[in-house]
Amino acid sequence: MMKKFLIVLLCLVMAACQVTKKSSIQGHDDNDHLIMATLWFQQAAEVRALYYQAFHLAQLQLEHDLAFGDNSTKRAVVLDIDETVLDNSPHEGYLIQNGKSYPEGWSEWVSLAQAAALPGALDFINFAISHDVDVFYITNRKKDELNVTILNLRRLGFSMADSSHILVRTDGANKENRRQRVRQTHRIVLLIGDNLNDFSNLWEKTLPQRRNFLADSLQYEFGKRFIILPNPMYGDWENALYQYNYHLSPSQRDSIRRSFIKAFSPL
Ligand SMILES: [Mg+2]
DSSP: OHHHHHHHHHHHHHHHHHHHHHHHHHTOOOOHHHHHHHHHHHHOHHHHHHHHHHHHHHHHHHHHHHHHSOOSSOEEEEEOOBTTTEEOHHHHHHHHHHTOOTTTTHHHHHHHTOOEEOTTHHHHHHHHHHTTOEEEEEEEEEGGGHHHHHHHHHHTTOTTOSTTTEEEESSOSOOHHHHHHHHTTOEEEEEEESSGGGTOGGGTTOOHHHHHHHHHHTGGGBTTTEEEOOOOSSSHHHHHHTTTOTTOOHHHHHHHHHHTOOOOOOO
């Protein structure tokens, strides 16, 4: 009886080892780390409140500039698209439910043109346009995603969603050249995004400590010229943890994430 039990136990241990081995060989990502982040983004009313707060603050700053700012150059507001005006969290949901990693499923998701508008974005853009302020969308979506992006934005009622106001990625992810293009004809009053690289190239490819130092150094720009939105699901904050190494395995990424956790040690 005991022998039979031991054999069954051994088989179960071997089967478990096989599953673990298979997972690590295939680089299968359980994506558990995305569950809370995605749930928060999709379900927390606090997220809606944060978006409303950010866009209301953007409008207040724009109103102030319209009243007191320089009128000699045409005004512009510059917005990022993903997780700034469009909600792509269903793609994160796909990654969780299917054990996939970005960019798997991304082009399929984008081609549906069914991303919802984030709270407050549409009203803010309408306010800007009604006050003769041009809107530019600077996004790292690629050129072949432009038409479906225009379709998605137009379905939601976003104005100035056309190829002259949506500046997609053509020569790398750095948005500085595209900001400079807008500055050739406009004065940028506000930059709005969920990634610090949406504001300045100072943060490009910098590591977490430097990113935080720069955020502290430029603290008075936030809420003034820079309007930041919440994105716990992905971003350069996460890429910086991995030192921008995009070839790490899921388990390597998991170890790195854990190594950055600050914890106290009970006495
Ligand atoms: Mg974004």
